[in-house]
Amino acid sequence: MNKKIVLRDDQMPLQWYNVVPDLPGGLKPPLDPETKEPMGPEKLAAIFPMALLEQEMSAERFVDIPEEVLDILKIWRPSPLVRATTLEKALNTKAKIYFKNEGVSPVGSHKPNTAVAQAYYNAREGIKRIATETGAGQWGSALSLATNKFGLECKVYMVRVSFEQKPYRKSIMHAYGANVVASPSEETNTGRAIREKLPDTPGSLGIAISEAIEDAATREDTNYSLGSVLNHVILHQSIIGLEAKTQMEIAGDYPDVIIGCCGGGSNFAGLAVPFVPDYLEGKKIRFIGTEPASCPTLTGGELTWDFGDTAQTTPLLYMHTLGHDFIPPGIHAGGLRYHGMAPIVSAMVRDKIVEPIRLQQLECFQAGVLFAQTEGIIPAPETCHAIRGAIIEATREPDEPKTILFNFSGHGLIDMASYDKYFAGELEDFDYPTEQIAESMAKLPKL
Amino acid sequence: MNKKIVLRDDQMPLQWYNVVPDLPGGLKPPLDPETKEPMGPEKLAAIFPMALLEQEMSAERFVDIPEEVLDILKIWRPSPLVRATTLEKALNTKAKIYFKNEGVSPVGSHKPNTAVAQAYYNAREGIKRIATETGAGQWGSALSLATNKFGLECKVYMVRVSFEQKPYRKSIMHAYGANVVASPSEETNTGRAIREKLPDTPGSLGIAISEAIEDAATREDTNYSLGSVLNHVILHQSIIGLEAKTQMEIAGDYPDVIIGCCGGGSNFAGLAVPFVPDYLEGKKIRFIGTEPASCPTLTGGELTWDFGDTAQTTPLLYMHTLGHDFIPPGIHAGGLRYHGMAPIVSAMVRDKIVEPIRLQQLECFQAGVLFAQTEGIIPAPETCHAIRGAIIEATREPDEPKTILFNFSGHGLIDMASYDKYFAGELEDFDYPTEQIAESMAKLPKL
Numbered sequence: 001m002n003k004k005i006v007l008r009d010d011q012m013p014l015q016w017y018n019v020v021p022d023l024p025g026g027l028k029p030p031l032d033p034e035t036k037e038p039m040g041p042e043k044l045a046a047i048f049p050m051a052l053l054e055q056e057m058s059a060e061r062f063v064d065i066p067e068e069v070l071d072i073l074k075i076w077r078p079s080p081l082v083r084a085t086t087l088e089k090a091l092n093t094k095a096k097i098y099f100k101n102e103g104v105s106p107v108g109s110h111k112p113n114t115a116v117a118q119a120y121y122n123a124r125e126g127i128k129r130i131a132t133e134t135g136a137g138q139w140g141s142a143l144s145l146a147t148n149k150f151g152l153e154c155k156v157y158m159v160r161v162s163f164e165q166k167p168y169r170k171s172i173m174h175a176y177g178a179n180v181v182a183s184p185s186e187e188t189n190t191g192r193a194i195r196e197k198l199p200d201t202p203g204s205l206g207i208a209i210s211e212a213i214e215d216a217a218t219r220e221d222t223n224y225s226l227g228s229v230l231n232h233v234i235l236h237q238s239i240i241g242l243e244a245k246t247q248m249e250i251a252g253d254y255p256d257v258i259i260g261c262c263g264g265g266s267n268f269a270g271l272a273v274p275f276v277p278d279y280l281e282g283k284k285i286r287f288i289g290t291e292p293a294s295c296p297t298l299t300g301g302e303l304t305w306d307f308g309d310t311a312q313t314t315p316l317l318y319m320h321t322l323g324h325d326f327i328p329p330g331i332h333a334g335g336l337r338y339h340g341m342a343p344i345v346s347a348m349v350r351d352k353i354v355e356p357i358r359l360q361q362l363e364c365f366q367a368g369v370l371f372a373q374t375e376g377i378i379p380a381p382e383t384c385h386a387i388r389g390a391i392i393e394a395t396r397e398p399d400e401p402k403t404i405l406f407n408f409s410g411h412g413l414i415d416m417a418s419y420d421k422y423f424a425g426e427l428e429d430f431d432y433p434t435e436q437i438a439e440s441m442a443k444l445p446k447l
Numbered sequence: 448m449n450k451k452i453v454l455r456d457d458q459m460p461l462q463w464y465n466v467v468p469d470l471p472g473g474l475k476p477p478l479d480p481e482t483k484e485p486m487g488p489e490k491l492a493a494i495f496p497m498a499l500l501e502q503e504m505s506a507e508r509f510v511d512i513p514e515e516v517l518d519i520l521k522i523w524r525p526s527p528l529v530r531a532t533t534l535e536k537a538l539n540t541k542a543k544i545y546f547k548n549e550g551v552s553p554v555g556s557h558k559p560n561t562a563v564a565q566a567y568y569n570a571r572e573g574i575k576r577i578a579t580e581t582g583a584g585q586w587g588s589a590l591s592l593a594t595n596k597f598g599l600e601c602k603v604y605m606v607r608v609s610f611e612q613k614p615y616r617k618s619i620m621h622a623y624g625a626n627v628v629a630s631p632s633e634e635t636n637t638g639r640a641i642r643e644k645l646p647d648t649p650g651s652l653g654i655a656i657s658e659a660i661e662d663a664a665t666r667e668d669t670n671y672s673l674g675s676v677l678n679h680v681i682l683h684q685s686i687i688g689l690e691a692k693t694q695m696e697i698a699g700d701y702p703d704v705i706i707g708c709c710g711g712g713s714n715f716a717g718l719a720v721p722f723v724p725d726y727l728e729g730k731k732i733r734f735i736g737t738e739p740a741s742c743p744t745l746t747g748g749e750l751t752w753d754f755g756d757t758a759q760t761t762p763l764l765y766m767h768t769l770g771h772d773f774i775p776p777g778i779h780a781g782g783l784r785y786h787g788m789a790p791i792v793s794a795m796v797r798d799k800i801v802e803p804i805r806l807q808q809l810e811c812f813q814a815g816v817l818f819a820q821t822e823g824i825i826p827a828p829e830t831c832h833a834i835r836g837a838i839i840e841a842t843r844e845p846d847e848p849k850t851i852l853f854n855f856s857g858h859g860l861i862d863m864a865s866y867d868k869y870f871a872g873e874l875e876d877f878d879y880p881t882e883q884i885a886e887s888m889a890k891l892p893k894l
Contacts, residue, residue, distance in 0.1 A: 175859075413860055
């Protein structure tokens with residue numbers, strides 16, 4: 001039996017899939033924070049290229065993938081679909097578990113799928129420099145790789161705690177020629193203001209986003225780039241699920257359950273959305289998004305209008321949020337520490353297509369170690385949340401021969417410090433952050 | 448055009464290729480250090496399983512790969528063959544450059560190819576525990592992965608300087624359940640003796656080998672495992688070249704030049720040996736082994752009998768050596784810091800099949816950064832030596848449309864500290880270690 005299904009370069013999807021026109025309840029467009037009116041592309045054109053804004057608002061179900069983008073994705077794509085046979089045996093389950101291995105990219109995660117596309121469109125429209133934020137460093141690495149391929153400069157505002165604790169990530173960005181600074185930094189008004197108020201802050205993704213947007217908005221040659229949340233990001237990530245559909249077909253199988261971990265929502269949605277049309281036509285599929293108990297955006301937040309960043313500079317997005325001021329307690333899955341959630345994923349939760357579940361970090365690391373010791377690959381801490389979800393599904397009714405597909409969003413080789421803490425017994429589960437959520441929800445913008 | 452050639456699981460080679468019977472000048476068997484007579488398998492059976500000893504001495508050209516081994520290799524194999532089109536453009540060369548990407552394994556290098564086979568044969572013969580050494584940590588990670596798959600305990604003696612400078616490697620071994628200790632350690636007579644004499648020694652691969660062999664020789668349940676140098680290791684690594692041959696055929700091409708970096712010789716030989724029969728039948732192929740100027744085993748050593756380890760406990764191998772006492776100056780390609788060379792590679796140099804060339808570390812890091820910024824993948828410092836070799840060949844006669852194939856033995860994501868030093872200008876080239884070589888060569892065993 002084939003352990004995994006690989007595709008040739010010439011079997012790659014030639015179009016991305018846009019789920020927005022298929023969402024039963026539709027999607028509310030972003031609002032201008034000043035006028036509270038729907039925001040047209042002209043105002044956002046200061047920080048995004050027109051091609052991406054068109055994709056952001058597109059009602060087309062399919063969008064051609066430019067050849068220049070495909071050429072770079074082919075460095076590692078199509079990614080393998082692997083049957084986790086050894087994990088199945090260890091769990092003593094009749095469920096079949098498949099995973100899509102996005103860890104094979106040069107930076108070890110799914111993030112370059114959209115980074116390459118975003119760098120391409122920016123370069124095509126004459127932009128010379130891109131500013132962005134990064135939490136754990138996965139997104140910054142991905143964008144550094146992508147901008148370098150198109151001859152763009154890259155400026156990365158990296159959440160301070162990660163900047164200090166994850167030096168390898170910084171080095172990877174340097175190898176791709178990027179300029180990396182700890183956030184809050186001295187280089188923006190937002191950064192300086194926060195440093196004055198909170199000199200010891202570990203930083204947050206919300207703060208780093210504000211800095212990157214300010215950088216892009218104040219420089220003519222510079223645009224901004226976001227690694228998750230937005231519609232065009234999920235469009236680009238749909239390549240994961242499109243490949244997986246072809247691969248499942250070759251395997252002669254079809255998923256009953258599709259699982260991914262949710263930070264901003266892009267890796268989960270990237271795998272899930274291409275299966276949504278089948279679901280809407282009556283196919284029984286359960287979509288499960290797993291999130292950390294310390295940052296429970298989908299299970300503990302509210303679906304409402306909020307800013308994407310701390311400094312309240314982004315448009316208002318209609319999404320699940322814990323409040324733009326929410327700073328989650330320090331869990332080691334840095335990529336899941338975001339107060340908001342992609343509007344697309346939020347809408348799918350609202351429409352009862354997606355079931356969110358909340359997980360503690362110890363059960364997730366335990367799942368990750370079991371995965372490493374069965375399937376041989378060490379998962380990123382974020383990915384451990386998807387694996388834990390798959391294990392819960394596979395062992396809930398172990399005699400039911402269901403087919404589970406999850407997104408292996410990235411490997412953990414660059415996050416081993418978290419595993420060290422786990423093995424040393426230094427990690428603990430978190431109480432539900434009731435007070436922090438109440439405090440930040442009180443600061444939601446009034447409409 | 449396809450950027451890379453991938454094979455399906457069911458296109459994997461089912462047999463390894465053993466080059467020994469095809470070597471024109473033959474191979475001298477190892478000698479018993481006490482009697483100076485050829486050493487039979489019985490004495491080595493204390494630390495190796497019979498199946499591996501049979502492979503070590505085998506005159507068969509092909510050996511079946513056990514299904515249990517294939518099943519585990521399929522986690523990441525067959526590995527992709529990639530055309531380095533962007534690098535070619537940057538070099539302005541008409542040469543075609545292909546690389547075999549062994550960085551896709553779960554630990555990021557080619558090492559698990561033999562680790563899995565070795566763990567399998569040990570487990571099949573009832574062994575419960577394996578002791579080994581590791582330099583930079585690539586081999587220790589690979590064996591930890593492999594032993595874990597077969598339920599064996601794993602004890603790794605890790606060269607002290609790497610143990611301290613590469614904590615992530617240690618964590619990876621822990622994730623696979625291995626027990627790792629800095630070498631020289633307090634756990635063996637060899638280790639204790641060296642610590643008493645040289646309390647501040649950074650350790651060396653030769654010392655760590657001695658410790659692991661002592662561990663294995665003094666415990667009934669324990670065998671020893673070596674990650675390079677030996678014939679059976681190169682047999683297992685031949686899967687690299689066997690796959691590459693099939694892939695080059697699919698690409699409609701054939702290599703004029705085959706290049707690999709040489710530490711113990713196994714990644715280079717693994718790619719090269721399956722092409723040797725064609726060479727012997729008259730096909731024009733140049734085989735180039737690249738080595739660091741600070742540890743110039745092939746270009747500065749002598750082909751003679753020497754021990755594989757510092758404590759003089761191994762059989763005497765007929766190989767290129769700088770003397771078993773040689774401790775190279777600190778270069779950052781830890782995997783290339785070995786005083787000896789695989790007898791198979793040594794014989795191929797003697798028979799003028801392989802041309803060795805010597806490279807400085809700065810030119811290699813420069814090549815590695817160029818590779819990262821063209822092909823998108825950050826190479827391990829060892830692999831930079833192969834890339835530098837490929838660049839030299841591609842730019843020597845840039846108008847000649849030759850086909851170059853090199854082994855991308857591993858990615859550098861876990862070795863970014865070396866790149867940091869390179870970017871900070873803290874690395875320098877080394878003078879040829881004339882005195883150290885003379886000193887250690889004076890201590891070669893007398894026959």
